[in-house]
Amino acid sequence: MIRIAGLSKVYATASGQEITALSNVDLDIADGEFVTVVGPSGCGKTTLLKILAGVMRRSTGSVTMNGVPVEKPSREVGVVFQQPILLPWRTVLSNMLLPVELQHRDRQAHLGRARRYLSLAGLEGFEDKYPHELSGGMQQRVGIGRALVHDPAVLLMDEPFGALDAMTRDTMNIELLRIWDESRKTVVLITHSIAEAVLLADRVIVMSPRPGRIVDIVEVDLPRPRTLDMINSEPFGRYVKAIRRHFGGAHA
């Protein structure tokens, strides 16, 4: 589904320096796979996601989706950023339908899907509320619904739950898994939480500090549906340990 080969990204800073954010990344992601990416801050995770989303140019290498080079944003891709960035003057429902409008699709035809995702995200009854009337977790769920409303085949998420408290985050993870289970999209989710990466993924991609390279790929062979109880299981602990050993200092 997604093929990344020899991908590098070098930023030129204002002072004329060059910063290598990604170095020679190779990765194939299968249709319907749930992949998580972990790595220390500044290792190029957001850069990788932006390149996959077609909103940033790469320096070298190639990225294709279904054989087509990624050069610009695609309708087949939904993106969730760290902050949901909802439009304050629009209701929940009308925020969710924004991509439908921007892509000049039939709003009426997508209303049903929007309502379904509202209910899947536990937001039934909130469709006419405004963003400021929602908690942070609810706003983030609207952002996820918005990324899904036009039924993209691929969902890219950049630390979508990073700003949430631990309990809300647990709930959101389980909800996300439920939505994924229903829709079987290809998901790439970036996180700095090793536990979150293991709980969600079929495979965890472990990145090195900058310049970001893939240092390990850990296949997570825990049964699905995943539950929060699994976090305390022995195999879960082994996965976490296997990933953590790649990070020195505070992570070790």
Ligand code: ADP
């Ligand atoms: P992460 O998401 O893993 O924290 P980023 O992809 O945001 O990392 O950034 C990777 C590296 O690239 C960092 O060192 C960051 O400072 C640098 N960087 C990111 N964006 C830019 C930019 N637009 N110009 C210059 N350097 C950048």
Ligand code: MG
């Ligand atoms: Mg980032």
